Amino acid sequence: MEACNAYYYATRDPLGSRGDFTTAPEISQMFGELIGAALAAAWQAAGAPSDAVYVELGPGRGTLAADALRVLRSAGFTGDAHLVETSPMLRKAQAEAVQGARWHEAIADLPERPWLLVANEFLDALPIRQLAGGKERHVVVAGGGLAFDRDGEIDEESPAREAAAGDVARHLASHGGLALIVDYGHARTAPGDTLQAVRGHRYAPVLDRPGEQDLTSHVDFEAIGRSAVDAGAAVTPLVSQGEWLNRLGIGARAASLVDANPERAAELAAAVQRLTGKNGMGELFKVLAIHCPDWPQPAGFA
Structure with missing residues (x-):
């Protein structure tokens, strides 16, 4: 999974109608703007530390970063943008969207400052292990193609995801800041085969x-939260993306955009429904915040 995704992302722009999938920031500017507003409010409540930086893991085309930073800048944030991205093609798109961005190969390379971090659909693409009947499942060559070597009740685990969450949490606990994790997945650890290709x-x-093709699986948010707490950070309750965006005021933001652009009313209504509705991304996608214990809980979780 790791090898396949590394090659996949390094050799194409997978987003949009010409690609393989569409993420929330590409659906509407409102998604990134509300993330920016949540980060700005938490940063201000923490005393607006001047050395804080914006960080994004797997930033796609840079659309979310551009929208979030626009709101952060309006709130007085002047920190640099640091993007963890290994794909040369996506870095090129990000350079056009986020002026002055700095790139890093891994979380460990990021600066030792307070982070305002976003990871949207990042963890789901990190590799997993599957256990079938208690034994690790492998991929083998069979009949001229690839096949799994065993079947049965599947349990999934992802040391890579838990390590990433732990690395972020340790940094936040030591240096300050918060991380917004947005992804699709489940609230509690449970058996099941969620590996999928798009x-x-x-x-x-x-x-x-x-x-x-893009390989992903559902994020086990209970495991992510446990790793973050073990690393010394505070963790918010888990909420659905729809509930979180509604609490942050996506309806009011859509109404404001409609007032300024009446011809976009239908488009904006469809975007809100897709981002928050049960038949869209609203229920499947979840939001979790990891933050420094000395920083207040960000908005939208209580």
């Missing part, structure tokens, strides 16, 4: 065309 906006067989 190509051309459709699900595809997971072992088909390795490196040519």
Whole structure:
């Protein structure tokens, strides 16, 4: 999974109608703006530390960063933007969207300052292990193609995700800041096979065309929260994306945009429904915040 996704992201822009999938920031500017507002409010409540920086893990085309930073700048934030991205193609797009951005290969390379961090659909693409009947499941060559070597009740675990959450949490506990984690997944650890592949906006067989389709699985938020707490950070309750965006005022923001652009009313209504509705991203996607214990809990979680 790690090798396939590394090649996949390094060799294409996977986003949009010409790509394989669409993320929330590409649906509407409102998503990034509300994330920026949540970060700005938490930063101001923490005393507006001047050495804080904006950090994003897996920032796609830079759309979310551009929208969030626009709101942060209006609140007086002057920190640099630091992007963890390994794809040369996506770095090029990010450079156009986020002026003056700085890139890093890994979380460990980021500066030792307070972070205002966002990870939107980042953890789901990190590699997992599957256990079938208590034994690790492997991929083998069979019949001229790839196949799993065993079946049965599946349990999934992701040491890579838990390590990333722990690294972020340790930094926040030591240096200050917060992280907003937005992804699809489940609130409690449970058995089940959630590994999936997407190509051309459709699900595809997971072992088909390795490196040519996006491989993801559902994030176990209970495991992520446990790793963060073990690393010394504070963790908010988990909320659905729809509930979180509604609490932050996506309806009011949409109304404001409609007032300024009446011709966009239908488009904006559709975007709100897609981002918050049960038949869109509203229930499947969840939001969790990890923050320094000395920083207040960010908005939208209580």
